Amino acid sequence: MSAAGSIPGRARDKRMTEDEVVADLSSDMTIGIGGWGSRRKPMSLVRAILRSDLRDLTIVSYGGPDVGLLCAAGKVRKLVYGFVSLDSIPLEPHFRAARQTGAIPEVVELDEGMLQWGLYAASLRLPFLPTRAGLGSDVMTVNPHLRTVHSPYDDGEELVAVPALPLDVALLHLNRADARGNAQYLGPDLYFDDLYAGAATKTYVSCERIIPTDDLLAEGTFHTLRIPRMLVTGVVEAPNGAHFTTCEPDYGRDESFQKKYAMAAADPASWATFESMYLRGSEADYQEAVAVRA
Amino acid sequence: MPETGPDTGVTRAEVCVVACAEAWRGDGEIFASGMGTIPVLGARLARASFEPDLMVSDGEAVFIANDLPLGSTDKHVEGWIPFRSVFDNLWSGRRHVMMGASQIDCHGNQNIACIGSFEKPKSQLLGMRGAPGNTANHAVSYWIPNQSARSFVQQVDVVSGLGYDRAAAAGPWIAAHHHLRRVVTQLGVFDFETADHRMRLASVHPGVTPDEVVAATGFELVIDDGVAETRLPTADELVLLREVLDPGALRNAEVRV
Numbered sequence: 001m002s003a004a005g006s007i008p009g010r011a012r013d014k015r016m017t018e019d020e021v022v023a024d025l026s027s028d029m030t031i032g033i034g035g036w037g038s039r040r041k042p043m044s045l046v047r048a049i050l051r052s053d054l055r056d057l058t059i060v061s062y063g064g065p066d067v068g069l070l071c072a073a074g075k076v077r078k079l080v081y082g083f084v085s086l087d088s089i090p091l092e093p094h095f096r097a098a099r100q101t102g103a104i105p106e107v108v109e110l111d112e113g114m115l116q117w118g119l120y121a122a123s124l125r126l127p128f129l130p131t132r133a134g135l136g137s138d139v140m141t142v143n144p145h146l147r148t149v150h151s152p153y154d155d156g157e158e159l160v161a162v163p164a165l166p167l168d169v170a171l172l173h174l175n176r177a178d179a180r181g182n183a184q185y186l187g188p189d190l191y192f193d194d195l196y197a198g199a200a201t202k203t204y205v206s207c208e209r210i211i212p213t214d215d216l217l218a219e220g221t222f223h224t225l226r227i228p229r230m231l232v233t234g235v236v237e238a239p240n241g242a243h244f245t246t247c248e249p250d251y252g253r254d255e256s257f258q259k260k261y262a263m264a265a266a267d268p269a270s271w272a273t274f275e276s277m278y279l280r281g282s283e284a285d286y287q288e289a290v291a292v293r294a
Numbered sequence: 295m296p297e298t299g300p301d302t303g304v305t306r307a308e309v310c311v312v313a314c315a316e317a318w319r320g321d322g323e324i325f326a327s328g329m330g331t332i333p334v335l336g337a338r339l340a341r342a343s344f345e346p347d348l349m350v351s352d353g354e355a356v357f358i359a360n361d362l363p364l365g366s367t368d369k370h371v372e373g374w375i376p377f378r379s380v381f382d383n384l385w386s387g388r389r390h391v392m393m394g395a396s397q398i399d400c401h402g403n404q405n406i407a408c409i410g411s412f413e414k415p416k417s418q419l420l421g422m423r424g425a426p427g428n429t430a431n432h433a434v435s436y437w438i439p440n441q442s443a444r445s446f447v448q449q450v451d452v453v454s455g456l457g458y459d460r461a462a463a464a465g466p467w468i469a470a471h472h473h474l475r476r477v478v479t480q481l482g483v484f485d486f487e488t489a490d491h492r493m494r495l496a497s498v499h500p501g502v503t504p505d506e507v508v509a510a511t512g513f514e515l516v517i518d519d520g521v522a523e524t525r526l527p528t529a530d531e532l533v534l535l536r537e538v539l540d541p542g543a544l545r546n547a548e549v550r551v
Binding site: 036063081082083084085090091095096099100101102109110111112113114116131132133134135136137138139142155157158188189190191192 | 354355356376377378381384385407408412413414415416417418419420421422423424425426427429430431452453454455456460461463464465467468
């Protein structure tokens with residue numbers, strides 16, 4: 001949006017729109033999506049991907065409706081996950097359907113902690129990090145690419161070498177950010193958003209409100225400033241952008257909408273109706289349709 | 295023996311909560327983590343009664359110091375436990391979780407990933423979640439409200455959580471730290487206190503016969519002579535459960551008996 005980036009002595013203004021973020025993405029990319037299950041997901045960015053021609057994406061996520069929607073739209077070539085769930089509705093219907101029809105060509109299903117380790121390894125530029133999680137379980141058999149290492153010390157223990165999960169792009173939704181990309185979470189849990197940002201070549205942050213840098217401590221202590229601008233390429237102001245997932249304390253999950261989503265997703269005819277009602281237009285159209293419903 | 299009389303109308307769900315609470319007896323000052331209504335109540339009841347040093351969470355991101363009723367937001371916070379800290383905590387071993395299981399076998403191998411082949415599942419479930427890491431690192435118990443030959447199976451389709459055979463094969467460290475404490479179902483309590491760690495019927499809930507349990511099990515259970523009956527809640531436990539921890543009686547919705 002702003003071309004101020006190259007002016008010496010001027011701070012870069014990283015404000016963008018969802019569609020500008022998507023224009024920076026390309027098919028075949030590996031995209032990590034922050035949040036957890038149906039909590040603080042960058043849904044307006046996911047909806048923008050649904051409207052695009054992007055395809056054959058590798059998606060890395062503690063999965064919720066982000067994964068479900070991208071699977072339903074046929075955007076996913078490879079999925080890396082520890083679980084996919086809507087939390088209050090344990091099973092994600094689109095993800096289930098995609099798995100049960102073989103619609104996701106490649107899946108890497110890991111222990112939740114292994115996924116964290118892969119992102120952390122990538123963010124530290126390490127090839128792998130060791131763990132015991134996964135050993136003895138079918139994580140090792142359904143992922144034949146996983147290797148083990150032996151401790152070089154006297155114990156000699158065999159451990160899983162969780163490979164780094166470098167991302168081309170991380171998409172996050174936080175509560176506040178400034179125009180330079182410093183982002184703040186005000187809710188109970190950062191989840192693993194900082195690790196996604198660290199693991200990614202480029203990170204795009206959507207947020208409920210873009211505020212002046214001097215206001216960043218108005219609602220939370222400096223402990224909540226966990227995504228520094230040096231990790232951030234673009235910032236999108238997206239009020240209600242995490243809808244229908246949680247974005248505490250700005251809003252909780254829209255449980256009745258999630259229920260509607262899950263019911264529609266379970267049946268192709270209902271899903272077509274849901275899609276035409278909510279997902280065919282712009283983000284503004286979506287928000288208007290949601291507001292009218294409420 | 296518990297002082298509960300026959301006239302207190304104890305429900306099966308209440309017996310199950312106490313059977314779950316008993317899983318944490320003797321655990322001391324660790325994180326007691328429950329997945330599902332009955333295990334959450336079990337952990338809170340254990341802490342409120344015989345295991346006062348346990349730490350319990352709100353299921354979201356804080357440790358709660360008070361006897362929080364289900365559904366209440368009146369949290370007295372005594373610590374912060376975001377998911378990252380849960381992983382740190384569980385890899386450190388200071389945790390005992392009670393998870394669910396869509397399938398479990400006689401060695402305690404648990405499946406929450408999918409039914410059918412992994413490549414193209416008949417039914418996709420949650421995914422591995424934290425089961426592989428939990429079972430490799432600390433005590434784990436299971437709550438299965440729908441025991442049947444379909445959930446208690448000869449062989450699980452996918453191993454998410456390690457049973458004793460898998461843990462033994464995963465090396466000496468895991469074998470030493472893996473511990474399946476108990477399995478609680480709507481019918482009874484099971485443990486692995488046998489020479490070869492095969493699942494044993496530890497007790498049947500009042501009103502259930504061992505034959506009913508066998509009929510709801512797809513593998514050969516170890517059954518000792520004179521199977522005990524699961525204990526009833528004490529009068530104090532019933533007061534805690536009914537008036538403090540679960541005044542809305544949500545417990546009864548999870549056990550259809």
